[in-house]
Amino acid sequence: MQTPSSSLSYGTALTRGLRRRCPQCGIGTLLCGYLKPVTECEACKSDFSHISADDGPAWVTILVLGHVVVPLMLYFGRDDSIPLWIACAILSVIMLIGVYVILPRAKGLFIALIWMTGATGEDMAPNSLDQSDETHNRQ
Template sequence: MQDNAQTRSPVDAKSAERPLGPALRRGWRRKCPNCGSGPMLKGYLKVRDHCPVCREDLFHHRADDGPAYMTILIVGHLAAPLLGTVWMAWQPEPLVLFTIFAIGTVALSLYLLPRLKGAMVAFQWARRMHGFGRES
């Protein structure tokens, strides 16, 4: 009977080297999921082709609309109950309520969007999705 380490494919052996938790934390901070020090994004949402520090290829990502959907999901689930609670507790003027919640939801969305994109790219990197698992 062969040793389990010998029967494992190279991709299986390498997959243990990419823990999900640290990669997601690095992505949330918009840093390279590999080294954690190089910037992942150039500009607001544009992902770099590679990390300027460790040269890890990042162009494989397929984040597409995922970060926007997650942002809408989170902001909506926070804003809707809060809107109802504020209305029931204080009954502010509708224009005041609209202004406060419009500013709050836009600000929260602008804060979350690049962080969720970084986390999504880091998730794909950690799980070797969309070409991240290929050997260079």
């Protein structure tokens, strides 16, 4: 596992992740296709195979879009001049476009954050917990 260089700041790495670029070099892409993460950077060969963003990107997407859509839902709910089907159509389009734009960027951001911090969760896997219990019991 390649570690981030010491001169790399969190701001730079996270900005590169947000742009779906390698947090180390900023040249290679983090995602192939819409959401599939690459195993290593095509430019600098940084390893991303051990990183899994899990539900973090979806959580950020819902958090951001919720702050846009819920106020609009309240507005449309109070305004009787806008037909319900138009309100639903507008909200659906906003949600679809918002998810299309935000979700891959949030995934790049999470991959960059996990890569920078080394918080892959591998030490929390069930096998490693069993080993630590055995170590603890021996003492």
